[in-house]
Amino acid sequence: xxxxxxxxxxxxxxxxxxxxxxxxxxxxxxxxxxxxxxxxxxxxxxxxxxxxxxxxxxxxxxxxxxxxxxxxxxxxxxxxxxxxxxxxxxxxxxxxxxxxxxxxxxxxxxxxxxxxxxxxxxxxxxxxxxxxxxxxxxxxxxxxxxxxxxxxxxxxxxxxxxxxxxxxxxxxxxxxxxxxxxxxxxxxxxxxxxxxxxxxxxxxxxxxxxxxxxxxxxxxxxxxxxxxxxxxxxxxxxxxxxxxxxxxxxxxxxxxxxxxxxxxxxxxxxxxxxxxxxxxxxxxxxxxxxxxxxxxxxxxxxxxxxxxxxxxxxxxxxxxxxxxxxxxxxxxxxxxxxxxxxxxxxxxxxxxxxxxxxxxxxxxxxxxxxxxxxxxxxxxxxxxxxxxxxxxxxxxxxxxxxxxxxxxxxxxxxxxxxxxxxxxxxxxxxxxxxxxxxxxxxxxxxxxxxxxxxxxxxxxxxxxxxxxxxxxxxxxxxxxxxx
Ligand SMILES: *Cc1c(COP(=O)(O)O)cnc(C)c1O
Numbered sequence: 222x223x224x225x226x227x228x229x230x231x232x233x234x235x236x237x238x239x240x241x242x243x244x245x246x247x248x249x250x251x252x253x254x255x256x257x258x259x260x261x262x263x264x265x266x267x268x269x270x271x272x273x274x275x276x277x278x279x280x281x282x283x284x285x286x287x288x289x290x291x292x293x294x295x296x297x298x299x300x301x302x303x304x305x306x307x308x309x310x311x312x313x314x315x316x317x318x319x320x321x322x323x324x325x326x327x328x329x330x331x332x333x334x335x336x337x338x339x340x341x342x343x344x345x346x347x348x349x350x351x352x353x354x355x356x357x358x359x360x361x362x363x364x365x366x367x368x369x370x371x372x373x374x375x376x377x378x379x380x381x382x383x384x385x386x387x388x389x390x391x392x393x394x395x396x397x398x399x400x401x402x403x404x405x406x407x408x409x410x411x412x413x414x415x416x417x418x419x420x421x422x423x424x425x426x427x428x429x430x431x432x433x434x435x436x437x438x439x440x441x442x443x444x445x446x447x448x449x450x451x452x453x454x455x456x457x458x459x460x461x462x463x464x465x466x467x468x469x470x471x472x473x474x475x476x477x478x479x480x481x482x483x484x485x486x487x488x489x490x491x492x493x494x495x496x497x498x499x500x501x502x503x504x505x506x507x508x509x510x511x512x513x514x515x516x517x518x519x520x521x522x523x524x525x526x527x528x529x530x531x532x533x534x535x536x537x538x539x540x541x542x543x544x545x546x547x548x549x550x551x552x553x554x555x556x557x558x559x560x561x562x563x564x565x566x567x568x569x570x571x572x573x574x575x576x577x578x579x580x581x582x583x584x585x586x587x588x589x590x591x592x593x594x595x596x597x598x599x600x601x602x603x604x605x606x607x608x609x610x611x612x613x614x615x616x617x618x619x620x621x622x623x624x625x626x627x628x629x630x631x632x633x634x635x636x637x638x639x640x641x642x643x644x645x646x647x648x649x650x651x652x653x654x655x656x657x658x659x660x661x662x663x664x665x666x667x668x669x670x671x672x673x674x675x676x677x678x679x680x681x682x683x684x685x686x687x688x689x690x691x692x693x694x695x696x697x698x699x700x701x702x703x704x
Contacts, residue, residue: 233268234301236261244302252309260308264301321672321694325642325684327592328631330417332673334530334537336588336687338576341535341569348568367552369567373574377500378514380525380542384552385570386560390420392526392539393494397429397459399554400490400524400547404456407434409442409475411468412461416496416633422461431456441473447483457490458483460522462512464496465633481521490523490547496633498527498540500577506584506594508630509638514542523547529566531632534589535573536566592687593630593640601625601643604685607695611645614698619661620648628686646680654679664702670694 239245239261249257322332337345357364367384374383386392397406408422413435415421426433432454436446447458458480468474477493484491499511511532517525524547529538539560541551551557562570576586584591604623612621624646627639649657661681665672670693674683688694 230269230272233265233272236265239265239301239305242298242302244298245305248302248306248309252313256312257305257309260305260312263308264305267304319670321670321690322687323644323672323674323683323685325626325628325644325675325682325686326631327589327628327640327687328531330632334632335534336592337536337569338534338573338586338588340576340586341572344568344572345536345565348564352564352568354564354567366561366564366567369571370574373571373578374540374542377574377577378518378525378542380514380518381545382548383540383542384548384557385529385562385567386539386541386557387562387566388530388537389494389496389526389528389539390425391560392541393425394429395539395551395554395556395560396492396524396526396541397426397431397457398556399551400492401429401431401456403430403432405432405434405450405452405454406457406459406492407436407447407450407455408459408461409437409446410435410439411437411442411472411474412463414461414463414465416465422494440468440471442475443473444475444479444483447475447480451483451487451489455487455489457492460491460493462494462496462498464635477517477520477522481523484523485521490544491521492524493517493522493526495525495527497531497533498525499532500574501580501583503532503593505580506590508593508640509635511635514540518542524551528632529570529573532589532630533573534587536569538562538566538570588689592689595642595686597625597641597643600685603688603691604643604645606691607645607685607688610695610698611647614701615647615661618650619657620650622646622648624682626682626684628684640686642684642686644682644684646682648680667702668697668700670697 236258240249240258245257245261320332322329324332328334353364354369355364355366356362370385371383374385375381386395406426408426413422413433423433434450434455436442436450451458460475460477460480477491481491495512495514495517497511498514500514502513503509503511514525514527522543524541524543526539526541527533529535529540533540541548573587576583584594601623608621608623615621622645624644626642626644628642629639647661648654649661651657658676658679658681662674662676665674665681672683672694674681676682
């Protein structure tokens with residue numbers, strides 16, 4: 222019979238002893254000594270905590286305690302090594318990972334919005350090296366990072382000049398701060414939007430140093446409301462695209478063309494935040510019409526801002542296009558330096574903009590447009606192909622069927638439009654559906670490439686609109702834990 226340990230913790234091996242175990246030494250060889258030592262410490266702490274939780278105090282020394290402590294400590298070398306390996310690998314894995322977005326919301330802000338075209342991904346990789354970001358290769362002098370984007374944006378929007386910042390919220394902030402600091406900007410009460418993530422026009426206006434002058438009413442604003450609001454302290458007129466809601470019924474708003482005439486008459490610039498914005502007429506993809514940046518510029522709006530990663534299908538960016546003199550002032554604002562995008566974003570955006578020079582091939586090359594344009598029949602066929610592999614993986618614990626559903630564009634674009642789509646509905650056999658649904662959703666999230674769906678009406682729904690890699694999806698289903 223072995224000697225009982227003085228304290229149950231003594232049965233837990235020392236850090237050094239564990240580090241010298243063959244399997245752990247091999248881990249340190251491949252992952253480095255520091256992360257492996259940290260994992261060993263954590264595994265040992267875990268064992269101690271387990272012993273304490275089991276209530277094996279000083280009073281309970283003896284054979285029983287020793288046996289229990291030994292078992293809890295996972296002293297068996299292979300088991301301990303496996304636990305440490307799992308910790309080291311979990312700590313080494315990136316926390317940002319690709320997921321299958323089967324939520325039915327194509328531009329899902331929490332899931333990174335637009336998936337990028339292959340051309341953009343290649344450009345980002347190339348730009349990761351040293352590049353001529355702000356360096357003129359002809360003269361050998363300092364260059365301008367906007368030079369990689371400005372001509373493309375001018376060509377695609379018809380604007381005289383352009384600049385780019387980190388996102389559209391930054392574009393609005395910078396534009397207002399440049400053109401209306403300490404001055405007034407009339408905005409229709411029907412356009413005082415709030416979008417997700419605490420972006421509200423009145424708040425942004427305040428932070429930009431501009432004074433919001435609310436005009437008109439929620440449902441109706443007339444040209445004379447703008448005209449009456451113009452005074453000596455007015456710096457600009459502003460329109461905001463009500464991207465994430467719709468005012469319907471007895472409504473009136475003033476279009477860019479009418480408003481630009483009024484702005485011109487008073488020598489004021491007209492700003493429009495398009496939100497999503499796009500560079501092509503989306504009706505060519507069977508989608509509802511969304512004002513394009515080009516149409517907005519042509520209507521006479523002096524500065525137009527829009528997002529890079531919404532309907533454009535590119536990286537996160539805020540695009541500002543418009544009159545040369547105003548864009549020049551915007552670029553000169555010291556705040557621009559704080560809001561500028563990095564070289565990788567610029568490379569991706571330039572690659573996406575180049576794709577827009579060939580509108581006929583856009584649907585094939587820009588994933589966002591391709592996914593939005595995907596027809597119901599094609600999606601239903603994909604869902605049908607996936608039904609039996611899924612049913613098999615779930616092993617009879619749930620009913621798997623194909624249903625019609627409706628996708629949405631997302632990110633506040635066309636909030637009331639729905640795109641007919643098809644989904645797989647997984648209905649658990651269990652009586653307590655709520656708990657079973659949560660377990661199913663968690664099992665899909667735990668896959669190597671997490672699958673994100675939504676729970677609706679006692680079923681876990683996987684909208685197949687955005688599922689392009691069917692083989693990759695099926696290949697990992699074996700790892701699904703049974704609900
Ligand atoms: C989405 C949106 C923004 C913010 O754009 P981000 O690129 O997400 O910063 C601003 N205004 C409107 C109208 C929007 O729809």
